[in-house]
Amino acid sequence: MxxxxxxxxxxxxxxxxxxxxxxxxxxxxxxxxxxxxxxxxxxxxxxxxxxxxxxxxxxxxxxxxxxxxxxxxxxxxxxxxxxxxxxxxxxxxxxxxxxxxxxxxxxxxxxxxxxxxxxxxxxxxxxxxxxxxxxxxxxxxxxxxxxxxxxxxxxxxxxxxxxxxxxxxxxxxxxxxxxxxxxxxxxLIKGPAEQQLMRAAGQISAAAHRRAMQKCCSGMGEYRLEAEIQHEFGRHGCRFPAYASIVGGGANGCILHYTQNSDTLDDGELVLIDAGAEVEGYAGDITRTFPINGQFSDDQRALYQVVLDAQQAAIAVVKPGARFDDPHQIALKLLVVGLVKLGLLQGDPDELIEQEAYKPFYMHRTSHWLGLDVHDVGEYKQQGESRILEPGMVLTIEPGLYIAPNNETVEPRWRGIGIRIEDDVLVTDSGHEVLTESVPKTIDGIERLMNQQPRQLTEAE
Known part of the structure; x- marks a missing residue:
């Protein structure tokens, strides 16, 4: 029954x-x-x-x-x-x-x-x-x-x-x-059977991130939020994550591969979660950054919107015939423009990009292949040129900005804020499919989900 x-x-x-x-x-x-x-x-x-x-x-x-x-x-x-x-x-x-x-x-x-x-x-x-x-x-x-x-x-x-x-x-x-x-x-080219497994990995990973947003509250240990993510993976039959989950509260979000997950989540700070389920060997890979108390501050909101705009613009250019490097280039341009508008960098955006002046704030690339390995196999260049995207390829889109807590070139109000937004994107015949779209990433969407019901830490949890 x-x-x-x-x-x-x-x-x-x-x-x-x-x-x-x-x-x-x-x-x-x-x-x-x-x-x-x-x-x-x-x-x-x-x-x-x-x-x-x-x-x-x-x-x-x-x-x-x-x-x-x-x-x-x-x-x-x-x-x-x-x-x-x-x-x-x-x-x-x-x-x-x-x-x-x-x-x-x-x-x-x-x-x-x-x-x-x-x-x-x-x-x-x-x-x-x-x-x-x-x-x-x-x-x-x-x-x-x-x-x-x-x-x-x-x-x-x-x-x-x-x-x-x-x-x-x-x-x-x-x-x-x-x-x-x-x-x-x-x-590198995923067939229909692989695509449906990666679609499931994306959906299960997204469910885990939604759960984390709904459970998160001030005073919780990072490890307890990691446990909520792992619970959701296991509930869908995924015993293991695709990689060690990153749950970085506050300044820990500025550490790209932070996996200690041992600190306390403090009111007024952000938490960055990079976590994905593994389905029949195939990896999901999502990053979301959200306010621990369910409400972005003005500074957090401003910096977050820069990253979100860059990520959405980068996803939009994914299609057959585009080059693998195209999402990175458009994301990088928008990140630097945003840093200049917020006063974190000064100068002409194109010159700043050429000088790599953005590196203290954005030190990684925007994409990698995804599949049976989290950083999946396949060449990124062919004959010295960034390779052409083809249907069946799956790549991540994950721009970020990280203001180190000891960065004295910026105002104190920005220090210790780390933001990354990551989705898994399948190249289709007509464009692309975002495999991880069912977890919110807009400011309003995140705050709405987090405040649907009271979130309070109890000893029983």
């Missing part, structure tokens, strides 16, 4: 996991760009020790996840396009082990790789050194990640084994090429 959701609780945000067929198509697209006689090797992530015999929660390597969806550590994937152009996919995984599984959970095993993940052949890792050399025989070139030094050493051993056994170097892959540039360009 179903039960109605209480009116004070937002309904769950649903999303569909990526299908086996989608992962198979990704492998086929990758091999479709490669000539016959080519192999691709890729290794899964390993468990990492947190302290003594306790491990960090396992998170699969993004490249490995993109091509397989396989959730276990230490596996190795081999994709082959033979001389006739036929494609095969092999996976080496941890063996089934009933005793170990009592402690660490069920394993898929070799048979499960074929049945549940669509690989042609599954083997156990204890067969790797015996079976890998024959699989490499006759391949002309081999792609793998040059950053994976352990796999590089293993590959060297397998090739030496093969060469000694055949007493010839002709049947050993002669070309060894870096997989990352090719694979990362595929990852």
């Amino acid at each position: 179903s039960h109605p959701v209480p009116s004070s609780v937002e309904p769950s945000i649903d999303f569909e996991p990526v299908s086996i067929g989608e992962f198979q198509q990704r492998r086929e697209r990758l091999l479709g760009q490669l000539p016959p006689g080519t192999g691709v090797l890729l290794r899964a992530a390993s468990q990492k020790i947190r302290n003594r015999d306790a491990e960090y929660p396992f998170r699969q390597h993004s490249d490995f996840h993109y091509l397989s969806g396989f959730p276990e550590p230490d596996a190795l994937m081999l994709l082959i396009k033979n001389a006739q152009g036929e494609i095969r996919s092999l996976m080496f995984v941890l063996p089934k082990d009933p005793q170990q599984e009592i402690w660490t959970g069920y394993r898929v095993g070799a048979d499960g790789v074929e049945a549940r993940f669509g690989f042609d052949q599954g083997y156990t890792l204890d067969q790797l050194d015996k079976l890998m050399p024959p699989q490499l025989q006759g391949l002309e070139q081999l792609y793998f990640s040059f950053s994976d030094t352990e796999l590089s050493a293993q590959l060297q051993g397998w090739c030496q084994n093969l060469q000694q056994r055949l007493r010839s170097a002709e049947q050993v892959p002669q070309q060894r090429l870096n997989l990352e540039p090719l694979l990362h360009e595929l990852r």
Whole structure:
């Protein structure tokens, strides 16, 4: 029997996991760009020790996840396009082990790789050194990640084994090429299945920011506001954030990657929250800045509006055919114009930009790619030029202004104010879609949400 959701609780945000067929198509697209006689090797992530015999929660390597969806550590994937152009996919995984599984959970095993993940052949890792050399025989070139030094050493051993056994170097892959540039360009363009996951990540992240605005009040610890965000993530099935949440009250908002979240939120100050949920590996990434007591002061309002105007103008230029750098350039111009109007900088805006006089107030770029990694893969330039935006790309738009508490070049009333506004933007065929638009960012919208109901810190919370 179903039960109605209480009116004070937002309904769950649903999303569909990526299908086996989608992962198979990704492998086929990758091999479709490669000539016959080519192999691709890729290794899964390993468990990492947190302290003594306790491990960090396992998170699969993004490249490995993109091509397989396989959730276990230490596996190795081999994709082959033979001389006739036929494609095969092999996976080496941890063996089934009933005793170990009592402690660490069920394993898929070799048979499960074929049945549940669509690989042609599954083997156990204890067969790797015996079976890998024959699989490499006759391949002309081999792609793998040059950053994976352990796999590089293993590959060297397998090739030496093969060469000694055949007493010839002709049947050993002669070309060894870096997989990352090719694979990362595929990852840069998000297909429909990825877009719906990123849409869900944006919606869940937005729900968490709305909750934070509604719960925030003076005297609360930053960590308690972080707990409200994590609660909302978990309520929608997202056990982990996409990155360590930033909850910076007052001058802590001027620290770009502040994650201590240990101070008290004081009346009259702003709090900057940069937090995003992870959905099936895909990241949400939102930043909102709002008044702890629910009401912007005049100075906070003036500086905030400068950042908001810059952010909205930057989002407006995102469309196919625009360049990746366009949002940054328009945001930067408006930020500097705003700083001059408020008296925080003096001079001609264009000259100030050329002199980088804005750097004490705005020291980062406006955008980065977003996907399976928070700062996702893909080149930002092509042939020395900022690359052209295409449908399926997802980027953040996140201008900010940070007036350091010890900045004596400005009036004391401005010091210690940090503001950033960030949304996730999908490039569409006709323009763009803001994936995180359901959390308010206008001054009136924020104040209205925060003051819909009384916000008071109690010991019971």
